[in-house]
Structures are given as C-alpha cells and as structure tokens.
Amino acid sequence: MAEIRSLRDAVADLIHDGDTVAMEGFTHLIPFAAAHEVIRQGITDLTLVRMTPDVVYDQLIGAGLVRKLVFSWGGNPGVGSLHRFRDAVENGWPRLLELDEHSHAGMANRYVAGASRLPFAVLRGYRGSDLADRSDTVSTVTCPFTGERLAAVRALNPDVTVIHAQQADRAGNVQLWGLTGVQKEAALAAERVLVTVEEIVDTLEPRPRSIVLPGWVVTAVAHVPGGAHPSYAAGYSVRDNGAYADWDPVSRDREAFQTWLKDNVHDRSEPQ
Amino acid sequence: MAEIRSLRDAVADLIHDGDTVAMEGFTHLIPFAAAHEVIRQGITDLTLVRMTPDVVYDQLIGAGLVRKLVFSWGGNPGVGSLHRFRDAVENGWPRLLELDEHSHAGMANRYVAGASRLPFAVLRGYRGSDLADRSDTVSTVTCPFTGERLAAVRALNPDVTVIHAQQADRAGNVQLWGLTGVQKEAALAAERVLVTVEEIVDTLEPRPRSIVLPGWVVTAVAHVPGGAHPSYAAGYSVRDNGAYADWDPVSRDREAFQTWLKDNVHDRSEPQ
Amino acid sequence: MTTDAPAVPPADRTEWTSDELMTVNAARALAGARTCFVGIGLPSAAANLARHTAEPGLVLIYESGTLGSRPTRLPLSIGDGELADTADAVVSVPEIFNYWLQGGRIDVGFLGAAQVDRFANINTTLVDRGPDRPEGRLPGAGGAPEIAANCGRVLLVLRHSTRNFVRKLDFVTTVGHGAGPGDRERLGLLGAGPTAVITDLGILRPDPETSELVLTDLHPQVTVEQVRAATGWELRVAGEPAVTAPPTGAELAALRALRPAGRDA
C-alpha cells in the first residue's frame, strides 16, 4: 500500500539524480508542486518524459536539471513558445538538451506498451515523417497476417512517474477525474509512482469519468492542495490562464527567469 | 446518429445470413433478447464471436444457425458445460461447428486491434500452448528493439456487434455501467452496431464506472427492457442464477431443448 | 481589413480583421462534416465557430480525450475543463488516438502549421535559420502526423506569408500529399489528405491532377499578386479564382461571442 508522506520526503526518496521521470497530466492535473520540489532539492541529470512539456518542464529545463527530453509537443498552450526549452535546444543554455521526439500517438502508445510490460507498441503512424529518422525509439514491424508494415515504438518505462490527483484515501488508493489523459498508463509503466493530491478522504466515492489507481500500485501519496497550479484540478480549481500568459515574458529572459525561480520556487518551501 | 428502431426491424436490417456477429457482455449485459430475435428470424450460417459463449450462444448453436464459433471459454458459468455447444462440436448436431479458439487475453486483444483498425495486436501469450497450433489467427512477431518474440493475434472486425446497455438518449448516445467488459472494443471493431437498452432517457447523466458510445458510432438502438435476462443489467436487474442452473437439464437433451426453443423463443414475439 | 459593405446593426458589423476572415472561411469549410478532430489554436476557433454557423451538429473531438465538446467560450488550451464538462464522452489519450482517430472514425482533421509546402506537407518541428545560426525550435508534431494520416480529409488554416508558405520544408513533420499523386497510397496514408488550406488571403486547394496547391479562392479585395507575393513558391492559380463571400454579420457575431475578452484565438 502507498505511504502517505510529505512532498519533501517523497520526492527525496523516490526521485534520484539521473532518473527517467514522467510527470503527466494533459493540461489538467499537472504536478507543478512536485516539480518545484525537485528544483528545490536540485535533483539533476534527469531524463524527463511528457507528451506536452508545458510550462512545468520549461521550469525544470531552465533550472538546468534536465539532460534529455522525451516529448511530442513543446509549446505553451494557447500562448506560444516554451522559451527555456528553446534556449536549451537552440543555445545549450543552461546546458545541452538531448531530444527524443515523437508524435502524440507514438508517445501515448509508448506508455501503453510500458504499462502492459511489452517491449513495443504498434500503430499506423510516422509514415513519411522525418521524425522516424531522428529517433531510435521508432521502427517498423510487419503484420504476420496481412504483410502490412506498421510503426513500432519502444516502450516507455520511467523510473518514476509523478501525477497530481483530486483524492486519495488513507490506504493510498487514488481517484482522479475529468480529463485523465495518459496518467494511468504513465503510472503503471513506472517503477515508482508519486501522487500529489488535493484532498485525503476517508472513503473514495466512485465518480463519473474517474479512474482509480489502487494503493498497491502507488509508492507514495503527498497531500498538496493546489499542487497543480497554474494547471487545474477539476472540482477544486480552474486553469490559471493568466499565469500561463504571464510565463511568456518571464521565460523569454534568462535573468527574469532566474529571479522568478528564486522568488517562486527556491525561496518558497513546500506548501505544507 | 443512431436510429431508434424496433428490435425486429433492427435485427432484420443489420444482421444477415453469413454475417460475422459479436454479441458481447462479460456475464453482465448479455444481449439475450436480440439473440432470440435472430433465432425467430432464422438468420443463419453465422460466424459468432464472443469471449464466453455462455447460454446465449448455446441457444443459437442449438438452433442450428451457427457455422463457426470464435471464442475463449465455453462453459455455463458456475454451473457446468454448454451442452448444445458440446453436442455440436462432438456430434455435429444440428450441424458441424467450426471453431477458432483463443485465450481470453488473445480475444480481448483481437477486439482491441479491431477497434484500432490495426491488422493485429501483440501480447505476451500462448507460449507453449497447443492453442496456437490450431488457429490461423495466432502468429508471432519479433520486437524490433529487443528481439523478443511475442504472440500476434489477428484483428477481429465483426460485420455486426450487438450489445445491451442500461440507457440511450433520443439521439442514440448509449451509456452502460458496471462491468463493461470488452463491449466498447467489440462495438468499435464492427461495421454495424446494434444496442438494446433498458431505458431511453432524455439526457444521459454521467455515471461512475460507465462508458459512453456516441450515437454516431451506433447504427441502431432498440428499447428492450429486460433484454439481458437471465444475465443482468446493473441498476435494473440481478443475474438470474436459477435460470442458468435450469438451463443445464434443458440443454442436455435435444428434445427438451427444442421444446424450450419453441415455447420460449419462437412462440414469443418481440417483447414490445 | 475593412470593407465598404453597407452599414448594418451593431450585432452584424461588417468590419473584420484578417484573422476573423480566415476563421470564418475555415468554419465554412466544415459544412457537411459530421466529426472533426480539432488541433490547437486557429483550428479550434474555426471548429467552434462552425458549431454556431455552418454545421451546428458538428462533433468536436480534442486530443485531450473529449468527444462531442460544446464549449461556450473558446478554450485557451485543448485541455480546458469546459471541454470535458460539455462533452458526450471523455476517454483516455491513448484511446482517443487508437480507437477514435486511428479507428478511422473522423471525417475532418483540422490543423495549423508553421510551414507548408506546395504539396501541403507540414513542418511544425524546426526552422533552418541559416548556416551561422542554430536551428529554430518549433513546438513539434503533437497529434498532426496521425491526424493527417487517418481522417477522411484534412483542412489547414494558417496566416499567409513567405515564411509559412515555403518552397522546401526544413523538416517534414506531417505528410500532406508527399511528393505528389500516389504518394499517400504508397505511404499507406488513409483518407484524402489536405483538401483546402485556408489563409488570411484566400484558399488554396490541391490540383486534382498534380496534387499541387493552387489558388482557388481570394478573400474580398485581395489580389492574386498579393497572394503570390506571400507564397514561397511560384503559386499557380486555378483559372479565375472565386472570391469568398464576406463574413456575414451572424458569423462575426458568433465568432466574437466565442472569444474571451482580450484574448487572441
């Protein structure tokens, strides 16, 4: 069963230098607080995995903790570029960033293979795209029945997956609802699973459009209300679109970013 | 959008002699009423697909309408054998029954491939089993990344899938909840989809543990309260375990079966 | 951009921006479609507008996992809560790509692009900024390669400039018509591929013989020369290009009602 721990202790115990870490949540339920704790603890040389790196990985990349990024769409949704990501890729600042770049369908299926403990997944994808030439995690297989050649993508099995959810009970069973994205697959593909939650409840009441992760596949739960901000937790908060827009000027400028990082992450301790 | 039709008309229009038909529902929500309408209309030479043939296919097989059965577990759950199925396989009565036999994992993945419009699915299965030797829909593929050999199963794409659900709205959107088995995959794998429902409502209220099939992937909806009996519809009925037990003596005897068929299917018209 | 059309009541203002012109025409291109897989940004604005104008029954599908979303305001991102709250069904991201998109259930894929070439191939990955400068980084593929490969047809919407309409892509992220006729079949791509590229100047469509994008429609008061000057290859024109109907007051009102105050699409 999952242990209920402080965010600080859970991050320190579960995430290590050099790990492959997936923090998932498709716009919704992005685990920002956990990412900030990683920054505060200076856990580095990470391979970060996420379909949409979003502002959360822009911050980790800008902080210099990321060696490699595995992803499929790296923008600030509805706003524009991720400038820390671009600065790292284009200029190597603050360090070079290796990329393994996919399509969304490819990334989603890589997680599916990981959750299924298969070495690869099959899809009708990447056809004619230059993407396949630049990744050693895309190949092809031939259907033994029809002879059709299809794309094969290598399974993703992160060392740690971090997600944010609305609720956990005291045994560490977790429930999330609304857009649940690829979180179940990302969690089940990983060796260790950390879940930050809005609320810890006595009993999980089954909700419409929810998924439940039993406590026995979760390593640790941390109670972090608001832990998805400026992303949101349906039923608890709405997306702070202004904060996403405000990130643009901050992230365009290295010094502004560093000031932001000091004021908003380093000088703030874990919220509980 | 799905048309709301009488069961008689929907079966007549959607299901034809020689079709490959999947009627799914894992113990729960088995579309018995639709199967009985198929028997009444004498639609024949069917290839029937179902993970667990259950009493519903025992009846269709006994009625002589089935040319081939694609399945993975053919018993009367909690009771014993399916005697009409056995009589057809062992003695060719009332006609020879061709089999394509799989494991549950293989069948589930065949539907997944069908719903995904892939020609095959990959699983770690069938290893060392004689099953693979007897089916031309099991083969192997080699992982292009690790060299591991895995089982490949051919996609299932029925001409028609028939399921029973709790509710539809007037636009033919369908909601089912509780054990939802492999129904979504079976429906999305098929060319045509017929759904019988307990109730037609003005608005589908999202329910815990439910799946929704939008009306634009459903061909026809028929209002058939109790259409799953002796199986059940969570929230509307409970499984009639006694009827499953009572099927055993009826189905053991060809004459008793034929009497049952006349009294309970042929001489009963569609319930609405 | 303005027009001299006669004055109408405030709800039917006949003054519009070039982006509005583009979005209105993009929405019109969805007439007759049943289902649309909606890309982020301009396509989302057009597809939502279509639900209020050209195709009220249009089913919007977002890669965040929503089927049949009916947002009252344009979502800033494709994962805003209202997309889920107003949807007929919400599914996982793997499911939306595998069962719904790859399953061949979607009539129209609606995409934006950073660069498009004459065969409607798309680059959203990187731009070559010359020998002395590092490659410029774009967001990447997102869902586009498989959207373009699996929908019945594909619409593109983007602003018209030589920066966007290029002779040769710096990177092929997503295949439109490849190197010309027969290439989609050869690559095993399903559907018709891109059937229209809607811009702020007009509409390009693939020539049925050559699959090359040709100018078929001009927006009101736009000239062929303007479009050619904004296109990085020698753009062919299909006979006498049609002129698109100006946005109706109803279209503009619907578009503006969708837009959150102070936000671009």
Add this chain to the structure above:
Amino acid sequence: MTTDAPAVPPADRTEWTSDELMTVNAARALAGARTCFVGIGLPSAAANLARHTAEPGLVLIYESGTLGSRPTRLPLSIGDGELADTADAVVSVPEIFNYWLQGGRIDVGFLGAAQVDRFANINTTLVDRGPDRPEGRLPGAGGAPEIAANCGRVLLVLRHSTRNFVRKLDFVTTVGHGAGPGDRERLGLLGAGPTAVITDLGILRPDPETSELVLTDLHPQVTVEQVRAATGWELRVAGEPAVTAPPTGAELAALRALRPAGRDA
C-alpha cells in the same frame, strides 16, 4: 469425510467435506500474498475464504475487470454484480489482461483444471475419449494461459482422480513447468509457475530439482496409497509427507458463511 477431533460448539464444527478440506487448504496457500488473480469455480471459493482467514488484506482480481472485490457471498460467476459493486476499481477486460495481468502486478494466479500432468501443465480444452468416440469438449482456455505465464506464482486446486491427474495431457492448454527445469525460461514465461496443487487428498509441489510434482502433504487420515491410486502417473513422495492441519472451526464457519445456500462452489 469425518474426523474424530473433539466436539466443539456448533460454530466450530469439526466435520467437513473433502471439498471443504481442499478449499480450506487452498485458502491457506494464499497466506502472504498481496494480490490474487482468481479463476472461476474452486479458486474463487478459496480466494474469498482467504480474505476471511489466512490473508484478510488479499486483493482479489477477476478477469471480468474488478480490482479489489470484496463479495460477501461467493459469486456464482466471475461477473456477478457484487464483484463490481464492492471493488476498488472496475476496468475493461482488455485492460485487466494487458495492464494488470501482463503488467506483472499480480502475486498469485489461482486456477482450476480438468487435467494436470506431472509438470503441472494444464488441459482445459478437450479430452480424448478413445478411437471410436469423438473428442470430449471442455470449456477451453479462458484466462489460464496468460494467468499462468504472468503471475508471480500459480496455485492449482482440483479434485484428485486418475481422470484429472494424467500421465499425458490430451491437449496442453496452459503451460506449468513444460517438460521440466528451464522450460519456463526457454518459453519466456515469467514468474515461478505452479508452486502447489491442492486437492481433496493432499498437496503436490514441484520438486526443486526436477520440477516434477511430488506429494508433500497429506490431508488428515489420507494415505499415500490413496493418493497414488488417484494419480495417473507414478507419483513420487517427498520423504515423509506432512499432514495438513485439520480445518479450524473458524475456517469452516467462514467458508460456510460465504456459500449461498444450496449451491456448490
């Protein structure tokens, strides 16, 4: 079967059937397990009993898609409503097999069988009834091939007779230890495979050297000769077989409380 154990209060009756003896011992074999993938029939009775006796925290997983079911009565089928109503989570059938079983998350797979051979391979497909008669049809594989391939270990429970314990299977539905040591690795099967076969006469376990099933435990008042007579191959005995503890009153009371009146397991 009866025993001469001293009289106890009615709730602790020390009289039991051979099926109860088998089920009680099968439940005991789950001590220490966290998660169990439960086959239909006898395994379901044993796994549910274990939740009330040997392993109260045991998580029951049914192939119908339920994780953590806590039925108060034994379900007749693996898809009874109470399995879903009392579960921590309900998932689709493809998901239960792909993410949960194949995902390697299950400690124990608990199976029944029609025929077992000396290497704990299983036949549930068909029986050869001799040259003049058609093959006898059994239900088929169900989840067994992948349950036995992907769980940490496998337990079998079935009644002991020469009809069930055979020299050679008529059909290999599910691999236990194949043809002996190393075969599971060679076939790429994960986990330890069958570690015990619990019957109404005793318990067989694979010899650590040869993987052949040997008699390790006798139930009270059963003799080695009885077991050998009920086994279709020359059954070896592990030194001096242990004798299983008689069912406790608590075990019997829990088992009987689970059972719907008038129904067999």
